[in-house]
Structures are given as structure tokens and as C-alpha cells.
Amino acid sequence: MTTGAFYQQQDDRFLWDRLREGDRDAFSEIYRRYFPLLFRYCSRFTHDTGLVKDTLQDFFTDLYLRRAMPGTPDKPKSYLLVSVRRKLVRALDKVPYTRALPEEHTPVFMLELSPESYLISRQTAALAERHMQQTLDRLTLRQKEAVYLRFYEGLSYDEIAEVMQLKAVKYARTLVYRALTELKPLLAGAEALIFSR
């Protein structure tokens, strides 16, 4: 048995304290826990997987090398998300025109329905699907991001406010609420399909 099983039982605070003391195993566990989340999140901003991987490699390297600087974050998840986002935005700014299509230079946040969605599985007509995506695309970037963090990654409103640098937690709730209200018409068609549990 390796050290892995022991570290996997520990909470984030323990890992962070060990990381600050230079513990490479604790660092590896933080990487194992958070790389998938950060990769998914970064991939919402760009299709350039290579750039995302480069950014994450630099990000985690710095996390270890500069481990002495920050205290243990209260909310490691949002701390990592907000830091990686800052780094990614800087990296995206530097991308030469040859590497990205011009329209990708405007900030994006991609949000697409999954095939598991009730709407897609019940209404397979391509036209209906396009209509749904168009409705989704009418959301602001901020709304999309908040909806993604809430629905896909299960972040609390507290955490969302921190990641998106909102002045108050209530704005996170407002973003999600407005987004869902805008999407509500999509549900009208599917309403008939709902059945009792």
C-alpha cells in the first residue's frame, strides 16, 4: 500500500497544511482531486485543449513552488477556480492570431446541453435542438458561468460569488435565478411529458 490511501482520507485543510510544509504527496492528492474540475472549467472558455493543459501545468507547478505564500484558503475549491481563471484569461490574451480564430478573442463561456438532458432526449428533431441552443446562447456569459458552476459542479452560492468575484452572495443567486427564468419557455414544450414520480 502506498501513501495514497492515507492522503485520500484526509480533508482539504489537512492537505493544504501539508502542502505548505512541502509535502509532495499532499500536493499529488490535491492535483488528483482538483485537476478534473479545473480542466472542465477551463475548457468552458476555449476549445484549445493544449492551451488548457499548459495553463494547468504552470498553475499546479506554481501552487507548489509558491506554497509558502497564501494561508490555507477557507474554500479551496473556489480559491483554485478563481486563481486558474485569472491565469487562463492572461494566457488567452497572449494567444497569437494564428492559433485561434478571430472570433474566439472575445471572451466566451460555452454552455451546451448534454444528450442526457430531458429536452434533448425527448425532442430529437434537429430544429428543436438548435432552437434550444439558441435560447441558451441568449444568456449572458456571466449567467452561463453561474449556471454551469451551480448545476454542473455543484458549487454553493458563496463559492460562486468568490469565483466570479461578485460583491455579494445574493448576486450569485440573482445570476442563476435570472438565467433559469430566461430558459423557462424551453420547458413549456416538455411540460406535457412530466410524469409523477
Added chain:
Amino acid sequence: MSYQDYEAADFAAEASFQRWVQRTDDAAARFWEQWAAAHPEKREVLREAQLMVRSFRFHAMDADPLEMDAVKAAIDNVLDAEERSKKSTPLIRRLLIGATAAAAVAITAIVVINKANEGEMLTLRTGFGETTTIKLQDGTEVWLNANSTIQYPRTMTAGNVRTVQLEGEAYFKVKHAPEGLHPRFVVHTSLTDVEVTGTAFNVYNRHDSAAIALAEGSVRASGKAMKPGDLLQKSPLGITLTQSPANGFTAWMEKRVVIRDGTLATVALRMADLYGRKITFARPGMEMLPFTGSAPLESPELLLKAVCTVHGLRMRENNDTIILE
């Protein structure tokens, strides 16, 4: 804001509500089914929220595990090179911390399969010059001093007394009566057992002596009931119950080595226990010289310098041994 005031979008964005709709959480299901039954006026709102959860499922791009490993390997390369380039540590420091400095956090965890019905026991061991903390499954917190070993159950059950085995020194903050688990908590050492009901205390068990210092609550050890502030010491000479000096037994938790009203023999013993380094004296009788002092755990050389200053001694090394003369 209470659920009473929630609209469909609020429910839909609630993590436990999502888990109910996706049927991934029995506890959430029980909660929401009861809540729905108790609030018939919310029926329509809940239906709409359920539809939202089923509809707003998004596509995300997951990392390929192989790519994840490749990125990690690249990071490790950089970090390994960084560590090799670090400058060497000063002499005495190297003597004391020595081999463990390179692996300053070489905590090992070994799985031991216990053949009795208690199930799987895990072992956590600290090396010389390092301390660590761990939280057990029941919420009990343990600070483990240097050169110490604790064995604890991977899973605790209602049917078995919560039991850990200690060699060395540790401070326990025991979770009182955790729900669904056995109320008793016992620390076994080679000399004595400490029986606990919810409390904070320090256990020292090295060589042929054991010391238990109680901070909060109550415990029973070697047949004696202890009150906060009590210090119970057990050695071949017998058992004594006295008042413990303030913080005398917990300084190590703040990563300090403290010698109070000791002798140079105490210092030598401490250095051997915590750092695995042998200290010898050039003249007989020197070990009985009195000493009181403290130093950060990671700079034990300061403690030895203090010893030299106080008693006008010099320090030199011979192989792995530190000689005071």
C-alpha cells in the same frame, strides 16, 4: 431564505434537490419526499423545478486520465529539478535533522489487516523531527509528535469500542459520543490504557515510562480517575498523580521542544527520541547538569547552543554522535 419562499428556479439550483431528482442520494430523497408531502401548496413549483433539473443538464469536456498523468509527470520533473538545486543545510542542523531533512515529511501509512473482528487498521508513523495531525473517522483529532506511531481503525462501528494503539507521544481531542458509533474511546499503550468519554489529553509513552496529561473532560488511566490539569506518570517506580505544569505537555504541538527543570540527560533523551541522534558527554557527571529551555522543533541546534552557552560547553561531532565537552 427558507424553502417556503423558494420558487422553482431556487429549488432546481439546490444541490440536494438535484441529487433527489437524479436519484443519487437516499437521504436527500427521504428529505424531499417528506417535505413535498408536508407542503402540498408547493406541488406545482416542485414539479417545475424537477423538470428544470432534468432539462438543464450540460455537456462538459472531461480530462483524459492519461493526459492528466502526463501533465503531472511534467510538473514532477520541474519540481524534482527545483529540489535538487536547493542549497545544503548547515552542519549541526544536518547532524540533527540529517537524513530526514530531505524527506522532511516522510509520513508513512501502512495498511495492516487485522485478523480479529475489528477490521482493517491503518498505521501512521512520523519520522524524526516531524509532527503531523490526523482526523479519525469519528471526528477525533490527533496530533502526533515526532518518532511516534498510531494505529487506528479505518472504519469505526457502533458495535466496537473506538480503539487506537499508540507508541511515542500524541495529543487527543476525542469526539464525544459521535452519532452511530460506540461512545467509548480507548488509547492502548504498552504500559497503560486510557479510557475516555469525550475529552482532550496528551499521552506520552516512551522507554519504560508513560505520562498522561489531561486538558479537558475526564479520563480513566491505570485505575485512576483524572481531572483536567492532572498529570499521571507511570514508571517502574510506580504511579503518581500530580498537577501538570502549564502547557508542559503540549508545547510540541506548537512545534517546540521544551525542557523544563531537566538535566542534560533529559536533553540527550529528547534529542534521541525526536531526532534519532545520539548525544554523549565527555566527562562523567555532566549529564546531571540542570537545564531549562526551549527551541522550535525544526531548529533543535538552538537548544544545543543554549546548553553550551549556559554551561560553557563545546559541541563537536564524531560520526553520527554529537559530543558535548
